[in-house]
Structures are given as structure tokens and as C-alpha cells.
Amino acid sequence: xxxxxxxxxxxxxxxxxxxxxxxxxxxxxxxxxxxxxxxxxxxxxxxxxxxxxxxxxxxxxxxxxxxxxxxxxxxxxxxxxxxxxxxxxxxxxxxxxxxxxxxxxxxxxxxx
Amino acid sequence: xxxxxxxxxxxxxxxxxxxxxxxxxxxxxxxxxxxxxxxxxxxxxxxxxxxxxxxxxxxxxxxxxxxxxxxxxxxxxxxxxxxxxxxxxxxxxxxxxxxxxxxxxxxxxxx
Numbered sequence: 001x002x003x004x005x006x007x008x009x010x011x012x013x014x015x016x017x018x019x020x021x022x023x024x025x026x027x028x029x030x031x032x033x034x035x036x037x038x039x040x041x042x043x044x045x046x047x048x049x050x051x052x053x054x055x056x057x058x059x060x061x062x063x064x065x066x067x068x069x070x071x072x073x074x075x076x077x078x079x080x081x082x083x084x085x086x087x088x089x090x091x092x093x094x095x096x097x098x099x100x101x102x103x104x105x106x107x108x109x110x111x112x
Numbered sequence: 113x114x115x116x117x118x119x120x121x122x123x124x125x126x127x128x129x130x131x132x133x134x135x136x137x138x139x140x141x142x143x144x145x146x147x148x149x150x151x152x153x154x155x156x157x158x159x160x161x162x163x164x165x166x167x168x169x170x171x172x173x174x175x176x177x178x179x180x181x182x183x184x185x186x187x188x189x190x191x192x193x194x195x196x197x198x199x200x201x202x203x204x205x206x207x208x209x210x211x212x213x214x215x216x217x218x219x220x221x222x223x
Contacts, residue, residue, distance in 0.1 A: 004154065034212075043202050043214030044155075089154070098143070100212070102154030 002027040004103035006090050012109045017080055021106045023073040023090030034091040035064050035075045038105065044089055047075070080110045115139040118203050118215035125222055131190040133218050135203030137183075143206035144186040146170075146178060148199040149217075155202065161186055193222045 004025045013019050025033070032051045036044035048057040048064040050073070057064050061078045077084055087105040094101070115138045125131050135144060143162055147155040147170075157170030159178040167178050175197060179187045190197055203215040 041217070043204075043216050045214070046211060049211065091154075098206070100155075100157070102156075104152060104154050 002092070002094065002101045004090055004092050004101050006088075006103040006106050008106060009104075010107040010109070012111060013080055015080055015082060015110050015112055018076065018078050019080060019108065021075045021077075021088050021090075021108070023075070023103055025071050025073070025090070025092045025101070027071075027092040027094055027101050029094055030068065030071075031093040031096060033064075033066055033073050034093070035062070035073075036089040036091060038087045038089055040086070047088075077108075082110050082112070084108060085110045116203060116205050116213055116215045118201075118218050120218060121216065122219045123221070125193050125220070127194060127222055128192050131193050131220065133188045133201055133203075133220070135186040135188070135215060137186075137205050139205070139207075140183055141205040141207060142183075144180065145204040145206070145212075146176075146186065146188045147202045147204065147214075148172065149202060150199050158188065158201075190220075193220075195222050198222045 007022045034049045035047040037047050038044040047059050047062050050057050050066045052068050063076045066073045087107050089105040090103040092101050117136050119134045145160040146158040149155050156172045158176050159170055161167045161180040177189045198221050201218045204212050206212055
């Protein structure tokens with residue numbers, strides 16, 4: 001069964017600090033891996049998308065890494081801001097990108 | 113959100129009543145999806161469409177039906193709502209290069 005597991009479930013950090021969120025997957029065949037940010041009461045918004053051959057992808061203060069051998073990905077957030085408070089969801093796609101398996105998300109809270 | 117809107121945003125309905133949620137896109141994308149999001153679960157696919165009148169089931173399709181009579185509209189119907197269908201429903205469109213855009217969601221409560 002295709003699965004995506006994220007850790008930690010929740011995280012509280014101080015503004016300005018860095019943090020790293022983890023994603024492990026057992027999806028086959030692998031097509032690509034995406035990270036989404038979901039603000040409370042809103043739909044998920046794409047941060048990054050990586051294919052099998054990509055190790056790192058950045059989007060501003062967000063940097064995602066992918067190790068296709070160990071089936072792990074991470075999302076690193078640099079110099080966190082209050083607006084980074086959200087749920088971060090790891091999504092792995094298969095079937096040419098048409099079938100998505102979602103993780104349950106990491107709930108990040110950034111405090112003053 | 114970027115060419116996709118869902119209506120209503122919130123709805124409370126009684127058990128046993130039919131409910132229809134609407135997803136509207138303005139960008140003429142072929143693929144549209146309905147997901148539900150529940151605590152402790154990742155988003156789960158209910159149904160999807162790959163063109164006008166072309167739809168298929170997802171992993172949690174029981175109790176739901178869909179229709180797509182126009183490219184821009186994808187309707188999700190709960191024929192007889194149950195409390196287990198209390199959830200947040202998201203519509204999504206698939207863009208080129210494999211990107212997906214999600215709507216803002218419909219929070220449905222079945223009492």
C-alpha cells in the first residue's frame with residue numbers, strides 16, 4: 001500500500017529560527033514529490049515539486065531535498081516568520097503524476 | 113484561488129438530505145478532482161474527471177456521485193448525507209507540468 005509519513009506531527013519554533021520537516025514514503029512507482037503549505041481554512045498551495053533526478057529544490061526560504069534511494073524528503077525553512085505558521089504536507093505522485101498520496105502534514109507554529 | 117472557486121464555503125445539513133457542492137474553474141483544464149480532508153488522514157480522492165462527462169472513482173467514492181456537463185464545472189453530490197461525510201472538501205485542477213491547484217474548500221457538517 002502506498003504511504004507517506006511525516007514527522008514531526010507538530011512543531012513550535014521561535015520567529016527567526018530554522019526548522020526541518022521530514023517525509024518518508026513507500027510509493028511505487030515514483031513519479032514526483034511535492035511539498036504544499038496549507039494555511040488554516042485554505043486549500044494547499046504548492047511550494048516545490050521534485051522528480052526522481054532532483055536532489056534539491058528551493059523556493060525562497062523553503063528548500064526541499066529528496067533522496068530517492070532511501071525514499072526520504074525534507075523541507076527546510078530558513079529564518080522563520082509568523083506567516084510560516086501552517087500545515088506542511090508532503091505528497092508523492094505515481095501513475096505519471098495523476099495519482100497522489102498525501103501525508104497527514106506537519107503543523108508548524110511560529111511564535112514571537 | 114488562481115482560477116478555481118468552490119461553493120458554498122460552509123454548509124450545515126441534516127442526515128439523509130441530498131447535498132451538492134460545486135467547483136468552478138476559469139482556465140479550461142481537462143482534469144478536475146474532489147478530495148476530502150479529515151483529521152488524522154491525508155487528503156483522500158473521492159472522484160475525478162478527465163473531461164466532459166468522463167469521470168472515475170477514487171479511493172473513498174462510496175456515497176458520492178459526480179457530474180461534469182461543462183469543462184468549467186465539476187459537481188459533487190452526496191445522495192443522502194451521513195454524519196461520516198462531515199468533512200472539508202477540496203476541489204483541485206491539474207495544470208500542465210503536473211502542477212495542481214486547490215480550491216479554498218467547503219466545510220460540510222452533517223447533523
